[in-house]
Amino acid sequence: MDVSNILASHAAKFQSVTVEKETPLDVDTGFLTVTDLTPIDEDSYKSNLEEYLQVTARDGIQALVAALYGLPTQPSPDGPLAQLPPPTTQLPRAKPLPKPKPPTKWERFAAAKGIQKRVREKKVWDEERQEWVNRWGRDGKNKEKEEQWIHEVKADAPVDHDPVKAARDVRTSRVAKNERQRLQNHARAQTATGGRDERKKDIERTLATTRISTASMGRFDKKLDGEKKLRGVKRKFEATETSVEQEKQASLAVLSKLDGDVKRVRKEKGAGDDVLNVRKAIRNVSKGRGGVALAREANKKGARGKRGGKR
């Protein structure tokens, strides 16, 4: 059997896709780039520029395509996906390298125990309603206990036991704990990286606020050793003898502050201040909606009563 012509035809097929150059082409498949290092042929350049450029480009791209088709591929609906290797040419970065963050307390524990991170889905299956509901967020299942319209209460519960409040407290305490732990992680990361000055300023600021957070605004508290003297507001006393003009101005200013203030007017409305805390009472009765809402309700009921309900 004469196989030579079959081999010849096979070789001929390959010829159309192989490219032969004096210097091998530098193919960077990672960046889909090919560099042809042969010096430019002056004669063909001068004779027909565009054609020469197109021919060289075609050869270069043929080599690049051959290299790309030689990479391992994965099938996909749009066609074969070639897995590109990392590029060989180095290009400068746009931003400096990120500094590695130290692992948090949980991350260290999980790494030691070998716990894999699992991301939970946002939707969870609700058997009662037979549908997928949010785990948190809008109409979330985590607020189910608070939003129930009926609550079972134990027989020995105290009289003012509010099950809604109890459920809400559980949730808010969890949120507060999470926030506290996040701040602790952040502080630990800062000390690890050495942001000492920032943390020192933070701590001093917090300390200053706590020192004036007492009933007497920090004025009569015992000072510990090593605590710096607080910078307080200096009271400015006017001179004993001022001119008539200045006195007149001062008195007029006081008078202008006394009348025409809406807040002051509202405060004066509450008559029985010593027995009843009016603000709290309004809040309780209106269930947090306020005096205006109460008035609106009262008017509505009155109007309905007058008209006699539905006609």
Place this chain on the structure above:
Amino acid sequence: MLRTVKPRNARSKRALEAREAKEVEDVRTAIFVKGTHTGEILNGVMKELMALKRPDAISFSKKNTVHPFEDASSLEFWAGKNDASMFLVGQSTKKRPAGLIIARTFDSRLLDMCELGVDNFVSMAEFKTPKSTPGHKPMMHFASELFDTHPRFIQVKSLLMDFFNGEVIDSICLPGLEHVISVSIAPAPSLQTANPILGDSQEEDVKNLPKIHIRTYTVKLLPSGTRVPRVELTEMGPFLDLSLRRHQAADPEMWKAAMRRPKLKKQDLEKGLGKKKKNLEVDEMGDLRGRVHIAKQDLNKLQTRKMKGLKGMPVEQDGSSEESEQEDDPRQKKRKRD
């Protein structure tokens, strides 16, 4: 300069985190700025380049008085504000007609830039051929040995690669390779590698430097007999003839900081990215095949007694072996008694 924004809700926090530095970076966003006077040619060039660079391109609509070679502070401000790291400034003056400045930033500071003069420009509209889909990654072809030897051309190659093709991607859809940007240099017999001794002759060098031709073609993959298709090119897109003008090389320390690579992680090393992996090849179907080399076995030292499969027929030999064992045993027992 720019006030640090504190995020007030989850969405702004996510946007801020997206702007932070990552190990593997995103593609560089380019800002197209027009100087005080740009001619018709420059307007066309910038429009076409923006079409090739979309969607990672921002175009400033107003004309700005910006002279990058004198004062780069406005570029740095825009880079920080827009989270962009490449600039294309178009400025046409009497002394330097149709000048295009390509600039790169690192860490919101100017890294390097190069001014190119547009000598000849043919827009995409003048070629009545089908164009490639916008957003597809172009293939690039550089044709000249000067791209490896002459420092100015190395800078130009690096800038153009970063501009068109800077993103590192894992995989690419092979039928999606649609267009090629081919950059070639005119032959210049007088030019050899830049001699650092004659520093003053930079002026002459600038005029002697050969021109750059940028051509864009669409790729047609024709079936050949083999798996690799045959490539045919058709002209498409902008044709640019550029000449090199001024440039500013990168500060070596900043360049070193910009070229720092993240340390190879353990999984990457195992995959063999650190060194070339041997005994792996891709066969015709595109699957990865490996070769396993086993040492030559010395058949004389083979332990056949431990190979149950070689024990042969079970029936006859069992009977004979049993008898022989039975014979052996009383003999042994006799011996023991003795």
